[in-house]
Amino acid sequence: MSDAVRLSGVRKVYGKGSGAVAALAGVSAGFERGTFTAVMGPSGSGKSTFLHCAAGLDKPTSGSVELAGVELTGLGENQLTRLRRDKIGFVFQAFNLLPALTVAQNIALPLRLAGRTPDRAAMSEVVHRVGLENRLGHRPAQLSGGQQQRVAIARALVTRPAVIFADEPTGALDTRTAREVLTLLRQAVTASSQTIVMVTHDPVAASFADRVIFLADGTLVGELHSPTPEAVADRMTHLGAWAAA
Template identity: 80%
Template sequence: MSDAVRLTQVRKTYGKGSGAVTALDGVSIRFQRGTFTAVMGPSGSGKSTFLHCAAGLDRPTEGSVELDGTELTQLGEKKLTTLRRDRIGFIFQAFNLLPALTVAQNITLPLRLAGRRPDRALVDQVVRGVGLAQRLGHRPAQLSGGQQQRVAIARALVTRPAVIFADEPTGALDTRTAREVLGLLRQSVTEAGQTIVMVTHDPVAASFADRVVFLADGRFVGELAQPTADTVAERMTNLGAWAGVA
């Protein structure tokens, strides 16, 4: 199985001299196509910096980031913007929907920005998959939080991205709705072969993934395969204690 994303010896430092802060400290990791990976770690461990560098939203100070066979660190801003639009899907805690647009318009927005005609069959398939067929004419303000996140998921899926990066995608949702949304993400991996990398602090959310990787002090310090909420919570507790002593 080939890699959708590969980071090699990635360092990210903010500031210079004595005031420099290293957010990522020589990170090397791979994410295979068709897999669901959760990234966890204590507050300040580098999770957000990792996601921003892996997704081409920020440039590493050193090292390389390869996405779908393309080395991101060598791209100019214009090509990087095009790659993010065409090959990457994003799902955030804040749903980031445009309030003046309908559900249908929000879902197909990335395609229209790219000048691509929406594939009606694919759009219909995605819309049915996330349970929004009866909501296409609604605007975000007319939807619940869970429905808005479903729109965001559909928007991320409709471009057939090489990878979806999710940053705390269930952080604003109640427990039941969060499980439904995570089930949709799991389904997109199992049934459609999507690749998902999700940053989360929630052991239950992480249990939907194929594996969990743990960050502490800007380094990956371990992983779990086929995680359960209990095994993730136990590892995080130990990780937190270890990170506090280090």
């Protein structure tokens, strides 16, 4: 299997001189197509910077990022914008839906922005998968938090992206709703070979992934395959001690 995303020796330094801080210190990692990876680490470990660099939202200080066969570091801003629109789906903790648009309009928005007419069959499939058939005419304020996150997932899936980046997608949800949302993401990987990279602090959320990679002080310090919540929690406990040492 080839990688949907690959980071090679990625460093990201903020500030200059004595005030410089290395958020990432030469990280290399690959994410195979059709896999679900969770990214974890203590607060300040570089998780968000890792996600931003992998998704082309932030440029590395050095190193390279390849996404869907395209090297990102040499692209201009317009090229990056097009690539993010066509090849990447995003799911955030805050849902990021447009309040004036209906559920159907929010889901179709990435296609509209790309100048593409939404394919009715593809829309129907995505809507069915997230269980929103009876909510298409509603606006976000009329939905629960879980329903809003389902809209965000449908919006991420509808373009059939090379990869979906999820940043704490269950952070604003109760336990039962979080489990439903994670099951949806898991099904997207299993049934449709979607590639998902998810930053999370929750060992239960991480257990839905195929593997977990751990960051500490901007460095990749290990990974866990077929994770259980207990194994992830145990590794995180030791990571905290490692990072504080």
